[in-house]
Every structure is written in C-alpha cells, then in structure tokens.
Amino acid sequence: MNMAYRFRIYPTREQKNLLAKTFGSCRFLYNQMLSDKIREYEVSKKMLRNTPAMYKKEYPFLKEVDALALANVQLHLEKAYKNFFRDPKSGFPKFKSKHRSRKSYTTNRVNGNVQVEDYRIKLPKLTWIRMKKHRDIPEKYRLKSVTVSMEPSGKYYASLLYEISDCENQTGVDYEDAKILGIDYAMRGMAVFSENIKKEDAGYFRKSEERLAREQRKLSHCEKGSRNYFRQKNRVALCHEKIRNQRRDFLHKLSRRIADEYDVVAVEDIDMKAMSQCMHFGKSVMDNGYGMFRELLEYKLKWEGKEIIRVDRFFPSSKKCCKCGRVKKELKLSDRVYICACGNQMDRDLNAAINIREEARRMLLAG
Structure with missing residues (x-):
C-alpha cells in the first residue's frame, strides 16, 4: 500500500528558476515525444519506442534538469497510451500547454538522492x-518518489510517496455484526445518509461565487501583460485555491469520521462525469465533490481494514419503499417526498439511502 504526504516548500530565487526550467523541459519533452509517436504511426502504422536519451543531443538544455524527471515523462506518456487503448473513453493523449497544464514533475529516490x-x-x-x-x-x-508542483497562485508543494509494506490497521470485518452506512447522492448537501450524521453544508463555490466573479471582472479590465494584470491574476488564483482547499478539508474530515464509526459503507455506483454533462448540472455536481468524497472514503476504509460496497446504478433505490419493499413504476425527479401505499412517507433521498444500505447487507451475506 502507498501513502502520500503533501508539504509546502519554500524555494529560493535560484531554485525557482531551476524548477521552472524543469517544468518546461518536462512539458517540452512530453509534447515532442507525443508528436514523434503520432508522426511515426501515420507513416509506418507502428508504435515508436522513443526515450528521453534520444533528444538530449539535439536539445542540450534537457541535460540541465533531473534525468529521473524526464524518465517519468516517458512513463506517463506510455501510461496515457495504455489507458486510451484499454478504454477509448479516457481520450487520446493531449499536448501539454504552457499556460493551462499543471506545472509539476516527478522524481524517484535512487541511492539516497532524495x-x-x-x-x-x-x-x-x-x-x-x-x-x-x-x-x-x-x-x-x-x-519511493517525490512530485514537485506549483499552484497557479505561485505556491510550491512536494508530495512524498511512501510504500507501506505491512498495514497494521487492517483488522477485517465481521459481516454478521457489521455496522453499515448507506449513502445516496444528493444535489443539495452532497449526500444523504441512512443514519443521522451531522455535517455542514457543502457548495463552497456557490458561497464564494460573487467574490470570484468580482475578482474576474477586475482581471478582464486590466491590460494583458501588465503588472496589475499578473497581480490580479494571482488574486483570482487564490480565490480558486481557497475554494478547493475548503472543499478538500470538508471531505477529508467527513470521510475520516465515517471511516472511524462504520465497518461497511454502501454507495451507489453512479457516473459523476455523465451526470455533470446532463441537465446543465455541471457546476453544482462538481461543486459537491461527491466523486472525490467516494475516493477519500474508499482508501480510508481500506486503510482501516474495512470495506466499501458499490451498489449497481440500476438498482431502484429511489423507487423502492424501504418499509414494505414495493417498487413504484413511475417517480418524477420533482417528487421529493416518497409516499407509499403502505403509509410510509419520508424524504426521497433518505429512503434511497436506507435501500442502498439494505442492498449492501444482502450482498455481503450472499457472499
């Protein structure tokens, strides 16, 4: 099992220059290798096996940066190709942009160099x-490795990846007496739980939307390339960074609390990317961060030796009554209260969360 620790670093002016040169060299090498692969395939219909060493003679500035960082560029490009051929939906590898792509590079620890x-x-x-x-x-x-990155606000971070040979926290779960929590996605509040779990409201982007729009209007009025333009651009980046940090902090704390209190967590296996592209819900879906919440919850449960169960997305969790088991044929999205013929009346999302929990219990006992 691997675990990463992210720390902020404070490089000097000379170190910043070398980091900028490393970011640019890695981006240049990635684009050059991708371009040569595409050109070779168009001519011979074969995959070009190019390496960073093939470019150092023609481009001597590549020798000035960390060789392991350039080697990881090759690994990242090959991984992108494998992901595309395994699942075309992931998309063909794209060229990196100087202004839009993330500024980062990865180096490995070899013979105590880190x-x-x-x-x-x-x-x-x-x-x-x-x-x-x-x-x-x-x-x-x-x-194992260190990934150095630079945020748009100008802050530098080092992400240290450690390998854990034995996980002392893994204890296993007794399915007979397991404490199970069902979670159903909700547009408002990110999620609804089968148990009463207190949490603050999510939607940090919506809360800071007016301030962000004001800073972006100021940026649009600045002359591009001027000192005030870069100063205001940094303010906009800081607004985005604060929203992202608030969301990540909220999701980390909530997922940690759930992982400590429950043995098994059941979630619905829904496609968040597809949901964000339909019915103009993209901004609200992304602001909730439900996909990130599932990832954080999954690795925290795994670390504790617990389990996360993914219930099939076609399971009628919203249409099924959690009391009698009757399934409604039609249920509109606007119907926020579930009303059953047996007399059960409750919140639609709470009813779905309970059904997800019971379906997970059935799956566990069935093996």
Whole structure:
C-alpha cells in the first residue's frame, strides 16, 4: 500500500528558476515525444519506442534538469497510451500547454538522492529546500518518489510517496455484526445518509461565487501583460485555491469520521462525469465533490481494514419503499417526498439511502 504526504516548500530565487526550467523541459519533452509517436504511426502504422536519451543531443538544455524527471515523462506518456487503448473513453493523449497544464514533475529516490529532514528536503539538481513538515512520518515507511508542483497562485508543494509494506490497521470485518452506512447522492448537501450524521453544508463555490466573479471582472479590465494584470491574476488564483482547499478539508474530515464509526459503507455506483454533462448540472455536481468524497472514503476504509460496497446504478433505490419493499413504476425527479401505499412517507433521498444500505447487507451475506 502507498501513502502520500503533501508539504509546502519554500524555494529560493535560484531554485525557482531551476524548477521552472524543469517544468518546461518536462512539458517540452512530453509534447515532442507525443508528436514523434503520432508522426511515426501515420507513416509506418507502428508504435515508436522513443526515450528521453534520444533528444538530449539535439536539445542540450534537457541535460540541465533531473534525468529521473524526464524518465517519468516517458512513463506517463506510455501510461496515457495504455489507458486510451484499454478504454477509448479516457481520450487520446493531449499536448501539454504552457499556460493551462499543471506545472509539476516527478522524481524517484535512487541511492539516497532524495533526503528528508525535519524542516527541509533535498532533491536532485537542487540543494536543500525549506519545507513546512506539519506531520511526522513513521521511520519504517520507505520513500519511493517525490512530485514537485506549483499552484497557479505561485505556491510550491512536494508530495512524498511512501510504500507501506505491512498495514497494521487492517483488522477485517465481521459481516454478521457489521455496522453499515448507506449513502445516496444528493444535489443539495452532497449526500444523504441512512443514519443521522451531522455535517455542514457543502457548495463552497456557490458561497464564494460573487467574490470570484468580482475578482474576474477586475482581471478582464486590466491590460494583458501588465503588472496589475499578473497581480490580479494571482488574486483570482487564490480565490480558486481557497475554494478547493475548503472543499478538500470538508471531505477529508467527513470521510475520516465515517471511516472511524462504520465497518461497511454502501454507495451507489453512479457516473459523476455523465451526470455533470446532463441537465446543465455541471457546476453544482462538481461543486459537491461527491466523486472525490467516494475516493477519500474508499482508501480510508481500506486503510482501516474495512470495506466499501458499490451498489449497481440500476438498482431502484429511489423507487423502492424501504418499509414494505414495493417498487413504484413511475417517480418524477420533482417528487421529493416518497409516499407509499403502505403509509410510509419520508424524504426521497433518505429512503434511497436506507435501500442502498439494505442492498449492501444482502450482498455481503450472499457472499
């Protein structure tokens, strides 16, 4: 099992220049290798096996940056090709943009070339960089790689990936007495639970939408390329970063609380990307962060030796009565209260969450 720790780093001016050169070299090499692969396939209908070493003679500036970072560029490109041929829906590999693509690179730990101390980190081609290490890392964890990234706001982060040989927290789950929680997706509030779980309202983008729109209007009035333009652009990036951090903090805390209290969590296997593309719900669906919440919850449960059950998306969780089991043939999206002939009247999403929980219990007992 792997676990990543993300810390903020504070490089000097010279280190920032070298990091910018590394970001640009990795982006350039990725685009060049992708372009050559496409050109070779159009001519010979064969896959070109190109490596970073093939480009260093023609482009000497590639020798100035970390060689392991360039090697990881090749691995990332090959992974993108494999993902496309395995599932064409993932899309063909795209060229990286200088202005829109994420500025980052990954280097591996080989022969002690990466060292981590209390408040600093040493990376290849760089000297020691000051780092804010806000949490301790067990000594038995083995460092595998480091990903250095730069946010649009200008902040630098180092993500340290550790390999854990044995997971001491894995205890297993007794399905007979398991404490199961059912979760149903909701447009408002992100999710509805089968149990009474107190949580604050999500939707941080909606809460900060007016302020973000005001800062973006100011940016549109600035002369492009001027000092005020870059200053205002940084303010807009800070607004986006705050919204993202608020959402991630909320989802981390909620998923940790659920992983600690329950043995099994049942969720509906819905396609969030498809949902965001229908009925003009994209902004609200993405703002909820339900897909991220499921990923965080899954790895936290796995770390504790617990389970997450994905119920089939075609299971009639909303149309089925959780009391008598009767299934309604027709149920409109506007019907927010579920009314059954047996006398059961309850919130539609709560009824669905209970049905998801009971379906997961049936799946566990059935094996």
